[in-house]
Amino acid sequence: TAPQPTAEPVPTDTPxxxxxxxxxxxxxxxxxxxxxxxxxxxxxxxxxxxxxxxxTATAEANAALVRPDLEKIGLSTEGxxxxxxxxxxxxxxxxYMEEKPEIDYPEFSAADFVLQTxxxxxxxxGLAGCALIVRSEADVETGKQYRIYMMRQQxxxxxxIEYFNHGKWQSTLTERILDAPAFFSEQDSxxxxxxxxxGDKLTVYGNGDKMGSITDKRLTGGGVYFMAWQESxxxxxxxxxxxxxxxxx
Numbered sequence: 001t002a003p004q005p006t007a008e009p010v011p012t013d014t015p016x017x018x019x020x021x022x023x024x025x026x027x028x029x030x031x032x033x034x035x036x037x038x039x040x041x042x043x044x045x046x047x048x049x050x051x052x053x054x055x056t057a058t059a060e061a062n063a064a065l066v067r068p069d070l071e072k073i074g075l076s077t078e079g080x081x082x083x084x085x086x087x088x089x090x091x092x093x094x095x096y097m098e099e100k101p102e103i104d105y106p107e108f109s110a111a112d113f114v115l116q117t118x119x120x121x122x123x124x125x126g127l128a129g130c131a132l133i134v135r136s137e138a139d140v141e142t143g144k145q146y147r148i149y150m151m152r153q154q155x156x157x158x159x160x161i162e163y164f165n166h167g168k169w170q171s172t173l174t175e176r177i178l179d180a181p182a183f184f185s186e187q188d189s190x191x192x193x194x195x196x197x198x199g200d201k202l203t204v205y206g207n208g209d210k211m212g213s214i215t216d217k218r219l220t221g222g223g224v225y226f227m228a229w230q231e232s233x234x235x236x237x238x239x240x241x242x243x244x245x246x247x248x249x
Contacts, residue, residue: 066245069116072208073194079248083110086117086242091130091228093235101133101140101225110246111135111221112198117242120190123152124233131229134197135222142167144219148195148204149229150180157183161202161214173202173214182206198247 062085063077070076084105093100119130129151137143144165151158157180161173183191183206194205200220203213224244228237 066114066116066243069194070114070245073114073196073205073210075114075196075247077245080246081248083108083113083244083246086239086244088238088240089226089242090236090238091226092237093228093230094233096232097230099131099227099229101227103223103225106140106223106225108244109221109223110197110244112247113196113224114245114247115195115197115224115243116192117226117239118190118192119150120188120238120240121150121152122188122236123230124235125231126151126153128152128230128233128235129157129228130235130237130239131227132193132195133223133225133227134195134202135219136225137222140223140225143222145222146173146202146216146219147227148193148202149177150183150191150193151177152185154185157185159183159204159206159211161204163216163218173216174212178212180206180211182209182211192241 062082067077132148134146136145147162158177159180160177163170192207196203200217204211226239
């Protein structure tokens, strides 16, 4: 008998391929520009007017500081101006016959003025002390000048006014060295010294008391200096609360 043909298996359905969607490009967000801030207009200040106002206010404040001391000696701040107010200055000398003038304003020059300073002194010998140089020529070492010397002697302080030129003594304008009863002579004591220069006249006050005046026509203006001096030993002078008021119309 002929063999029966084997039935071929029915093919299994092959699943159709699943279509994968191609991703759609997401559009990039469009940058929204941030609005620039609107400038608020600020008017430009008047620099000159501001500086003038500041200078006026400063001058008035400085005048108020010195006015009481000027009034004590019969003067006022009317018509003048503050030349300078000086930081505390300490000057020390420690060699034989040494003199050392110093100032923060060597270029400053004045004719008529009031100079006031508190002088604290410490000396190791009898011939030593502090001094003020006024109406000096530009070269303080050799120029013409007036010197107000103050000598610290225990229980007997002394002072005088001298005229110098070429770095040397020329004459004593007070005629001699004078007693200074208004000064404190203790070691490290402080004395307030006021010098008034008007025309050909120099007047010196010690702690508010008038000590004396001289008249001399040779110098009509110039620089101002602080100074420590001695014959020997070691001397220290500290000048504080110092100011100079220029007198004028």
